[in-house]
Amino acid sequence: MSAVSFLISDPSPALQTFTQQLLSGYGFDAAAIKTASTPHAAAEIAASHKPDFLITDWFAKEALTGIALHKTLLKDNPNCQFALLSQASSPTHQQEADEAGALFLLAKPFTADAMRSAVRTALEQLAPLHPGIASKLGAHQASAKPARPVYVAPPSLPQFKPGDRVVYANRTESVKHVILRRGELVLQLDGIPGMVEATKVKRL
Structure with missing residues (x-):
């Protein structure tokens, strides 16, 4: 299956x-x-x-x-x-x-x-x-067990969004995609292969 x-x-x-x-x-x-x-x-x-x-x-x-x-x-x-x-x-x-x-x-x-x-x-x-x-x-x-009601606040925007200019490894780059992977926020940057941890990037 x-x-x-x-x-x-x-x-x-x-x-x-x-x-x-x-x-x-x-x-x-x-x-x-x-x-x-x-x-x-x-x-x-x-x-x-x-x-x-x-x-x-x-x-x-x-x-x-x-x-x-x-x-x-x-x-x-x-x-x-x-x-x-x-x-x-x-x-x-x-x-x-x-x-x-x-x-x-x-x-x-x-x-x-x-x-x-x-x-x-x-x-x-x-x-x-x-x-x-x-x-x-x-x-x-x-x-299943009874669950207490929990209020979900209006979803906040991510710290980064596509198109943001950021600094990574002392270079200015542009954010292509923002992805939550296994509870960790990662970014795909134009011209940079693979994913980059959001904590290693600074937004301009």
Whole structure:
């Protein structure tokens, strides 16, 4: 049975981590839960990761919105399902999300319990499509403990964003991608191979 894979695309490292931990709590393999801070970075990751479930910010101000990101993923991964998170929520937004086939649209800020409930419902909808999800849900239900409500504050923007000018190794560089990897914020810089720890970079 193949592992169930997820992709979380949101500008907030805190929200990325929260969603990672939420999915890991169901028993899903942490290595199969990828994150990205921008839709373009998510598209690059999805090219090889091919997620079963995409949870993405609406990215209203990006050229590649959350809905457009999902459409891009569908070209090579037609079974990918998705859900949306948005700072703005209106009947129009909900209609657009429904027409795009989103499993849910969750307005920011939201409580941790609201996110848990939305993800749980989405996983139940996906279970008939992927037996790996059904088995995880059953095991989680048997071991679940009541959780206290926790408020998730409006996700803060990452310390860095694509396009920022920074100093690294005594050179001025430009940030290409911002990624949360295993709880650590790393950057991809133009002209620099690999990833660089955010702690080793100073923003101008």
